[in-house]
Every structure is written in C-alpha cells, then in structure tokens.
Amino acid sequence: MSRVGRTTVLVVGGMLVIFVVAVAAMLDSIDRRFRPACLERVPEAPDGEFATVDWETDTDAGVHPVRYDDGLETTFPAPARGTRIVSTLPGITEMVADLGHAHRLVGISPWCDVPEGAQDPRRITVQPFDAEGMLAVRPDLVLLDRRLHLRDLATIRRRAPHVVMLETSRSLPHLVHSMQLLAEVLEGPASGPSPAAGSAHARALAFRARHEALVGSIDPTWEDGAPRVLVLGGWDPLYAMGPGSLLDDMLRTCGAINIACDLGTDASGTFNEELVLARRPGWILATTSAPMPDRMRERWRNVPAMRAGRVAPAHGDDVVRGGPRSLDVLARLHAVLRGTQPPEHLEATK
Amino acid sequence: MRGSLRWVLGLAFVVLATGLALCMGPFGIGPGDVWGALVGQADDTVASDVVRTVRLPRVLLGLLVGAALSISGVLFQALLRNELAEPYLLGVGPGALFGVTLAALWYGEAAMPPAFARGVLAFLGAVGVAAVVFTFARRAVRRPAVTVLLAGIAVGATVHAVASGLLYTLDDWHAVVRWLLGDLGLADYEQVLILGAVVAVAGLLAWLFARDLDVLTLGEETAWYAGVEIRRALWLFGGLGCLLAAAAVAQCGLVGFVGLVVPHIGRRLFGPGHRGLIPASALLGAGLLAIADGLARTLHAPQGLPLAVVTAALGAPVLAALVLRRSAA
Secondary structure, X not given: OOHHXXXXXXXXXXXXXXXXXXXXXXXXXXXXXXXXXXXXXXXXXXXXXXXXXXXXEEOOOEEEEEEEEOOOOOEEOOOOOOOOEEEOOHHHHHHHHHOOOHHHEEEEOOOOOOOOOOOOOEEOOOXXXXXXXXXXXXXXXXXXXXXXXXXXXXXXXXXXXXXXXXXXXXXXXXXXHHHHHHHHHHHOOOOOOOOOOOOHHHHHHHHHHHHHHHHHHOOOOOOOOOOEEEEEEEEOOEEEEOOOOHHHHHHHHOOOEEOOOOOOOOOEEEOOHHHHHHHOOOEEEEOOOOOOOHHHHHHOOOOXXXXXXXXXXXXXXXXXXXXXXXXXXXXXXXXXXXXXXXHHHHHOOO | OOHHHHHHHHHHHHHHHHHHHHHOOOOOOOHHHHHHXXXXXXXXXXXXXXXXXHHHXXXXXXXXXXXXXXXXXXXXXXXXXXXXXXHHHHOHHHXXXXXXXXXXXXXXXXXXXXXXXXXXXXXXXXXXXXXHHHHHHXXXXXXXXXXXXXXXXXXXXXXXXXXXXXXXXXXXXXXXXXXXXXXXXXXOHHHHHHHHHHHHHHHHHHHHOHHHHHHHOOOHHHHHHOOOOHHHHHHHHHHHHHHHXXXXXXXXXXXXXXXXXXXXXXXXXXXXXXXXXXXXXXXHHHHHHHHHHHHHHHOOOOOXXXXXXXXXXXXXXXXXXXXXXXXXX
C-alpha cells in the first residue's frame, strides 16, 4: 500500500470509529426511548440520613457536646454552644433568628437579610472563602449547608474548627431535622418532651408539628393523574431542579412529578430542551427572575403548561431559600397546583 | 482516490452526518419519524415538535459552526504558515469571552444575557481584539505573520485576564463558563440564517483568493516575488478568518479542536491546494461538528455534555494519529 493510501486508510478508519460510536449512541437512545420510571409515578422519598450530636454529662462542666456526626462520612468534635455564630446562607440566618438567637450572629453571608436583633454582623463569603473575615469575627460556631458547602469543609475548618452542617436545601424532613439539630447545638440537649416556651427547642418542635400537620393535610392523589412539573433555574442555558432539591421534595409531597426526575441527585443541572417538548410538563415553575425568552415561548407553544398559562414565577426569596418559611411555600405550591390559587400566588411574598 | 470520488464521499459524509445527528438525542426518535417530521407527515406530533423546533436548527447551526471554524483554521494555518495555528490564536476566544462577560455584567440579575446581546458583544469583542492584534502587525517591518502570531498570544492573554477578573465578580459565572464550553442548545433559525450568510460570503471570498494562500504557504518572500501583496493578504485572510471564528463563537461559545484538526484531515484527503482544501474542510468540519453535537446531547443525558468536551475527545486522538503518522514517515 502506498504511503498516501495508508494515510487515507488511517483517516477514513478514524472517521469510521467516530461513526460507530455515534450510531451506538443513537441506537441506545432509541432503545431506551428515554422514559424513566420516575416519570410515570411519584418516586418514594429517599432515605433520610440525619446529623446527630452526642452529649456527655460531666460532673464538673455539666452537659457538653463531645461529637458531631453529619450522618454520612464526617465526624469531628462538636462545637461548644455557639455564642459567636457565623451563618453562611440566608436560609440558615433565618433559622437562627427563628430559633431566637439572632443576637449571637457575628457573621452572615452577603446575601442574608440582617435579622431583627442581630448586631451589625460582618459579611463573610464561603465561596470563595473569606479567611480573613472569618478570623476577624472569632466565631465559635460556623453553620454550613451540607450539600452546598461539603467541598469547602476542610478549608473552613482550618480557620474555624467548630462547624455544623445543616440540610436546608435537600428536603423538608431534613429541614425539620436541621431546625432541631440547630436548637440542640444552640441550647444544649432538650431537657424533656416539653421544653420551656420561647426556647429554641420549643420553636423547633412547633416547626416540626406544623410540618406534620401540613403534610397530613395534603392529599397527594390526583383524579386526572399527577401533574407534571418542570422547575427551571435558568433559561439559557436551560437549568432545571431535579432530585435533591427542596422544590423537588415539595412536588413529591404534593403528589406531583418533576419531569427532571432523572437529572441525578445533585439538585440541579442543565436540561436538554427537547425533553421539555417530549415530556410535556403541565406546569413550569421559574425560580429565575429573568423573563422567559421570546423564542422559547414560540418553541414551547405546544407544551401544555404554555397553552394553559401555567407558568408560575417562583423566585421569591422564601421559595429559593430553605428555611423557616419553606412550609409557607409548600402550602402555596399545593394551592397553586390544585388550582385553588392562581400561579402568581406562589410568589406571594418577597 | 480519484478527485471526483473524494468529493462525492465528502458530500455523502455531510448528508449522513446530518441524518445521524437528527436521529440522536435524549428523546429517542427513529429515522422514520425524523423523516416524517422533516417532510411534514409525522404521525407523532411530539417527535415532529422536537425535530423541527429543536433538533433541526441545532443541527444546521452545528454544520455551519463546523464549516466556519474549519475554513477559519485553514486560513490561519496558511497565513501564519504554522500547522498548529487555529482560529482562537489571535485572541478571538478571549475577545468573545470579554464580550459575553460585559453582556452578563450589563444584564445583571439574569444568569446569562439574551442570545442577541451575547452574540453581538461576543462578536464585537472577538473582532475588536483581532483588530488590535493586526494593528500590532502593521508596525512590523519584517515577518508580519510571526508578529501577528506573537501579538495574538500576548493580547489574547491580557484580554483573557481582564475578562476572567470581570467574570469573577458575577453572581452566576457558571452560566457564562458553561456557554463558553460550547453550547448549541438554544439554536434557532435566525442564528442559522445569520451564520449561513457569514459562512457563504466569507467562504466564497476565501475560495476566490485561494491561489494567494497557496503562494503564501511558500513563504512571505516567495509570495512577494510572486506578486502577492503580503499586507493586503494578511488583512484579507486574517479578517475573513476572524470574522468566521467570531461569528461561530458568538453563536455557540468556544468549540476547540475543529479549526485545528479538520484542516489537517482535509489536507490528507483532498491535498494541500486551497481551492480544494477550503470547501473540503468546510464539508468535513460541518459533518464532524454535527456528529459531535449529537453525541454531546445524547451522552450523559438529560444534562448533556459541553460541546467542546466532545470535540476535544474526538479531535485530539485524530490529531495525535496524524502527528505520529507524519513523524514516522
């Protein structure tokens, strides 16, 4: 074979390999028809893995924490009851304030509202980590979100060893548990089943009771089949909320199907536009404040949600933050999906 | 291989790649349904919707982006007489990044600025940086091509640093980064028309003056003696190359390797003459990018993969094979 001939064979052979891979991918996609089971029925709630604090009674020092375990893979000494707290998320700041300890906040994230009772806390970022700011406020307790900040944990603990990771953006049961964990970290273990009125424990228990009552009042069955919902966090690129996000859990609680249910468990990700057309959501919840681009309105004109005008703005801070107000969001979401309130009702508070 | 047969195979490759790309995607649609959707006789309205509103403009835009980057690559490799030259070398990539970052800053709350603003500013940024680079070259007394190359690296690095710094101040810089990794997700027919016009005009101009490119590859001095006005050629081919690359970047972000690898494949299959190499690279680049985008939206669905990841995965081994082949010869 001549040199030119061999080169040609090499190049054409390489292109054939590319073709084989492409055909295999095509056949695979046709074979699967891309209809995951989670589109047909509401998936079960994932098993909860909850963080705990172990307490030890010492005759000299009283009760003190000995170990904090985030329920998964990290365990380290628990903080003393925090008196100088840094909150790294708006939802966590709201939780601290809701439990009556806003006055202990010495640092909050740039996106937090300063809660009533807080005394001019410093703005501190975690991503990127503001090490100087963290050291300056001398915190004895840093509150992180497990899903959002796990990767930053080692870096933060080098400057502020006493951290607790809460679960504010994963599911409502995790949020409820996080409220109780936070109450425990702030005020020590509950002394009994009926904590003192006004204490953090009492407030956390009230939150749990409200959650149970609300979930109990929601009928997750639908006569005409479960509504199919797309939760979008961005238009360009198309960004959807999937399993692992608080809104996904709320939809499941309401008996609705998240059409991005196969997005993985990382809460959100880019989502292929053709699946929006193929899976035909009856509702679109937009957690971005940017308006829907005109060309998308045109392309999605046959999507049931568009035809029925069921595109609900969902970018209020109470919707996008996991915190004490999330139960209000669940109630509003249920009312909107049931049709007892207009789509704009989801955005009722700002 | 006979010349005419090669062209038939080249055209067949593009047609086959287009058909294949239309059949690929996270929502499985068979070739019959795709054909039905294209001719308006689909039984499945959802499949028809998906093919006509999402896949077809996306595939067409992919074909055009591939053609634009490939022609641009041919022009820069000939102009700079460097087989490692590629469209982004003259600061086109950083310029586009700078433009998109400015658009994102301007629009504030939105994670990504609208496609029109993004496209216009990416284009202006890319062309602006390339213009600065060519202004440097005007001052060069000797070897302007080398000056352009070095100026491109220097100016590109500076603009990239400034753009990265600005990008860092954005709340949601991830959206810009995702776009820069290559995304044809929101292609529409308007973009297809715009890029189609640019590719047609710039490609035709390059093809008409292809003989000058042939002479330029022999060296500036030889080209000068052959009657080629070096500076004029630099402006013409450099301008066309920048225009094509910037127009492609404005539509879908930075898609690497196509402009670097496809001219090499084209040279192997169709020979070094630019009259043949320009249309051949356009065909090969178009087909390859259409398939790469099909893979990008099918693999790792429903998220998909950035287009640049797939083009690099496909292009790098091909380039390595070509380099090894040549070094062994």
